[in-house]
Amino acid sequence: MGLIVVKFGGTSMADPGKIEAAAGKVAAEAARGHRVAVTVSAMAGVTNRLVGYCEAIAPVHDSREYDVVVASGEQITAGLMAMALQKQGLSARSWLGWQVPITCEGVHAKARVRDIATDNLHAALDKGEVAVVPGFQGITRDGRVATLGRGGSDTSAVALAAALGAERCDIYTDVDGVYTADPRIVPGARKISHIAYEPMLELASLGSKVLQTRSVEIAMKHGVALQVLSSFGGAVGSDMPGTLVTKETPNMEQEVVSGVAHSQDEAKITLLSLPDTPGVAAGLFGPLAAAGVNVDMIVQNVAADGKRTDMTFTVARADLPRALQVVSETPALSGVEVRTADNVAKVSIVGVGMRSHAGVASKMFAVLAEKGVNIQVISTSEIKISVLIDEAYMELTIRALHTAFGLGG
Amino acid sequence: MGLIVVKFGGTSMADPGKIEAAAGKVAAEAARGHRVAVTVSAMAGVTNRLVGYCEAIAPVHDSREYDVVVASGEQITAGLMAMALQKQGLSARSWLGWQVPITCEGVHAKARVRDIATDNLHAALDKGEVAVVPGFQGITRDGRVATLGRGGSDTSAVALAAALGAERCDIYTDVDGVYTADPRIVPGARKISHIAYEPMLELASLGSKVLQTRSVEIAMKHGVALQVLSSFGGAVGSDMPGTLVTKETPNMEQEVVSGVAHSQDEAKITLLSLPDTPGVAAGLFGPLAAAGVNVDMIVQNVAADGKRTDMTFTVARADLPRALQVVSETPALSGVEVRTADNVAKVSIVGVGMRSHAGVASKMFAVLAEKGVNIQVISTSEIKISVLIDEAYMELTIRALHTAFGLGG
Numbered sequence: 001m002g003l004i005v006v007k008f009g010g011t012s013m014a015d016p017g018k019i020e021a022a023a024g025k026v027a028a029e030a031a032r033g034h035r036v037a038v039t040v041s042a043m044a045g046v047t048n049r050l051v052g053y054c055e056a057i058a059p060v061h062d063s064r065e066y067d068v069v070v071a072s073g074e075q076i077t078a079g080l081m082a083m084a085l086q087k088q089g090l091s092a093r094s095w096l097g098w099q100v101p102i103t104c105e106g107v108h109a110k111a112r113v114r115d116i117a118t119d120n121l122h123a124a125l126d127k128g129e130v131a132v133v134p135g136f137q138g139i140t141r142d143g144r145v146a147t148l149g150r151g152g153s154d155t156s157a158v159a160l161a162a163a164l165g166a167e168r169c170d171i172y173t174d175v176d177g178v179y180t181a182d183p184r185i186v187p188g189a190r191k192i193s194h195i196a197y198e199p200m201l202e203l204a205s206l207g208s209k210v211l212q213t214r215s216v217e218i219a220m221k222h223g224v225a226l227q228v229l230s231s232f233g234g235a236v237g238s239d240m241p242g243t244l245v246t247k248e249t250p251n252m253e254q255e256v257v258s259g260v261a262h263s264q265d266e267a268k269i270t271l272l273s274l275p276d277t278p279g280v281a282a283g284l285f286g287p288l289a290a291a292g293v294n295v296d297m298i299v300q301n302v303a304a305d306g307k308r309t310d311m312t313f314t315v316a317r318a319d320l321p322r323a324l325q326v327v328s329e330t331p332a333l334s335g336v337e338v339r340t341a342d343n344v345a346k347v348s349i350v351g352v353g354m355r356s357h358a359g360v361a362s363k364m365f366a367v368l369a370e371k372g373v374n375i376q377v378i379s380t381s382e383i384k385i386s387v388l389i390d391e392a393y394m395e396l397t398i399r400a401l402h403t404a405f406g407l408g409g
Numbered sequence: 410m411g412l413i414v415v416k417f418g419g420t421s422m423a424d425p426g427k428i429e430a431a432a433g434k435v436a437a438e439a440a441r442g443h444r445v446a447v448t449v450s451a452m453a454g455v456t457n458r459l460v461g462y463c464e465a466i467a468p469v470h471d472s473r474e475y476d477v478v479v480a481s482g483e484q485i486t487a488g489l490m491a492m493a494l495q496k497q498g499l500s501a502r503s504w505l506g507w508q509v510p511i512t513c514e515g516v517h518a519k520a521r522v523r524d525i526a527t528d529n530l531h532a533a534l535d536k537g538e539v540a541v542v543p544g545f546q547g548i549t550r551d552g553r554v555a556t557l558g559r560g561g562s563d564t565s566a567v568a569l570a571a572a573l574g575a576e577r578c579d580i581y582t583d584v585d586g587v588y589t590a591d592p593r594i595v596p597g598a599r600k601i602s603h604i605a606y607e608p609m610l611e612l613a614s615l616g617s618k619v620l621q622t623r624s625v626e627i628a629m630k631h632g633v634a635l636q637v638l639s640s641f642g643g644a645v646g647s648d649m650p651g652t653l654v655t656k657e658t659p660n661m662e663q664e665v666v667s668g669v670a671h672s673q674d675e676a677k678i679t680l681l682s683l684p685d686t687p688g689v690a691a692g693l694f695g696p697l698a699a700a701g702v703n704v705d706m707i708v709q710n711v712a713a714d715g716k717r718t719d720m721t722f723t724v725a726r727a728d729l730p731r732a733l734q735v736v737s738e739t740p741a742l743s744g745v746e747v748r749t750a751d752n753v754a755k756v757s758i759v760g761v762g763m764r765s766h767a768g769v770a771s772k773m774f775a776v777l778a779e780k781g782v783n784i785q786v787i788s789t790s791e792i793k794i795s796v797l798i799d800e801a802y803m804e805l806t807i808r809a810l811h812t813a814f815g816l817g818g
């Protein structure tokens with residue numbers, strides 16, 4: 001039997017009783033002969049409380065010290081998980097980010113895992129000890145505490161699985177897998193038993209909350225088989241199958257569309273009657289990037305008169321004020337009329353099969369037209385089509401697309 | 410100006426607002442030209458909550474993992490304190506136990522500071538940066554997290570001051586100094602402006618809660634000048650004097666008695682009609698020590714008939730069940746009648762001047778006799794006399810002694 005990494009989210013760590021239940025799942029994997037490394041999130045709510053302390057002291061604070069404060073949440077659950085595993089009769093110990101060590105790079109509070117030393121962990125695992133590694137944390141090259149940004153524990157787990165050469169990384173969360181659409185919106189949504197990295201990556205980045213986008217990227221890059229499972233279901237993952245995410249799915253006939261994703265975290269900015277001259281876009285999107293504003297969808301029409309055109313782009317809702325500030329300070333845009341809307345939603349269909357099937361886009365647009373939904377912006381890639389629509393029509397659109405592409409059970 | 414260490418207790422760290430107030434005191438010291446290192450306790454209540462999590466998972470748990478869990482409380486306040494100092498315009502950073510490093514030895518959860526590396530800290534202090542070091546924590550030689558036992562942050566601060574060669578260690582707490590008796594019991598108790606290490610050590614070990622005993626021991630050993638101050642008084646220590654603890658006090662005429670201390674954490678065990686043969690005491694107190702029971706006062710009378718005698722000793726109340734277990738398992742004591750009482754209190758008078766003044770003990774006993782208080786056990790050293798009495802008479806006794814030795818203002 002091989003080595004697996006098991007990750008538990010904050011709701012699975014919410015109190016000592018839940019930690020003991022999670023330890024039971026690890027014990028079951030160990031009983032099957034697996035060597036097991038465990039990655040833990042902080043107790044649900046703890047990270048928010050710690051972030052609140054930092055913001056209370058100073059809205060703008062030293063992110064190196066922020067990392068020291070917030071990394072403690074996972075330190076607590078790592079120690080408690082090790083205790084709970086010992087209570088199950090297993091040999092176990094915690095390995096904090098600086099003890100492994102997990103080396104990070106990039107900016108504090110949003111660091112990226114650069115390297116995970118595996119000698120210590122392999123030695124522990126090989127002697128039958130469960131290694132408990134707090135998620136979300138590492139250290140910088142100069143020995144400061146670093147954290148990976150909110151939700152970073154998924155990334156920690158997958159990076160750990162890649163470094164250890166694990167045969168699987170099980171992500172226990174409060175849902176039991178990836179669905180063809182959000183089951184709260186589409187009651188007939190079907191759990192996807194097996195999906196490839198690329199559509200999973202699109203689903204994650206397009207609004208599915210089940211897996212963190214970066215964790216899927218790392219899994220894809222290193223070929224780590226991911227499994228999403230419910231913390232609150234049966235005894236262990238294999239008894240209660242969730243969603244497996246791997247390089248290729250076993251069914252030869254790839255489904256055309258894997259699922260429908262949505263995001264309400266969208267705001268739209270339209271610039272009217274822009275000068276249609278080279279450099280205008282660069283003059284805007286450069287400063288937006290410098291201000292840390294992530295621009296998602298962009299459309300610009302050909303100028304009918306060859307001189308002036310309109311441009312629309314979307315940003316995360318929280319970034320709207322900052323984006324407008326940048327627009328107002330861009331010289332080339334002085335005098336340009338700006339319209340904004342945040343009552344918009346992005347609905348996307350995702351599927352590897354789209355590559356080889358013409359007509360997916362036209363079918364999608366036909367469905368929307370039939371329901372009377374106006375498409376404001378369209379964005380496509382090889383394996384996804386996204387449309388920006390009035391938020392009021394979001395649920396209706398998701399249900400209609402889910403039915404039209406035959407995604408139900 | 411020199412280097413000082415400033416330590417804040419849990420009530421001074423209880424919330425972001427209190428942390429900012431504490432940072433203000435540090436800023437005032439820095440403004441006077443001092444280089445400052447800061448030691449912080451966890452937010453009031455946090456350590457208890459973390460200990461509660463550990464006990465919920467397993468009443469008997471791995472103390473190495475306990476240390477990982479509970480050390481996080483001081484990590485949080487260290488980061489927040491560094492942020493709060495930066496907000497005051499100071500350069501500051503946190504130095505966790507493993508970053509300094511602070512090396513500990515002995516058992517986990519009750520470790521002792523072995524060595525504090527000072528190169529990093531001196532470099533930071535010399536460039537004008539405030540070094541914030543979490544109290545209570547360090548690492549073992551093999552790189553595991555260690556903690557110093559409850560209340561260990563005083564010890565951390567004094568050990569840090571000794572290692573750095575600080576000219577003073579200021580302990581900010583929720584009282585404004587050391588008093589001649591507990592002011593809640595003796596309204597006329599006087600704040601002691603200056604006291605020597607030895608009587609302070611006796612007061613601390615005899616029940617005064619102001620300073621941790623070990624911190625006074627370390628201060629005495631290394632000649633660190635300690636100052637106890639209120640967190641909630643004026644701007645900085647020097648404006649609002651507390652109690653200074655040093656090698657010698659400036660007044661040539663030493664006061665005979667410095668203060669009256671008391672402890673209610675006492676339980677008494679009496680063994681009746683013991684065989685008065687060599688080895689009985691060793692046969693009992695050896696196993697008690699091995700069981701981790703700390704025996705305080707011991708009295709044994711001469712055997713009137715040369716054959717059998719009575720013995721009384723005291724232990725901490727929480728240790729009474731374990732002590733009785735050891736007694737019942739000691740072969741030499743089989744058949745011996747055992748009586749216990751936990752409605753007892755220890756009242757002590759402490760003062761360096763006792764060494765050279767005869768009659769202090771007789772005066773103390775006369776005061777108790779006059780008040781009709783029966784003395785159950787007596788224990789003396791060069792600079793203290795302790796009596797064990799019925800708990801009901803404790804307050805009366807403290808007040809009578811305080812008056813009789815002229816300790817009032």
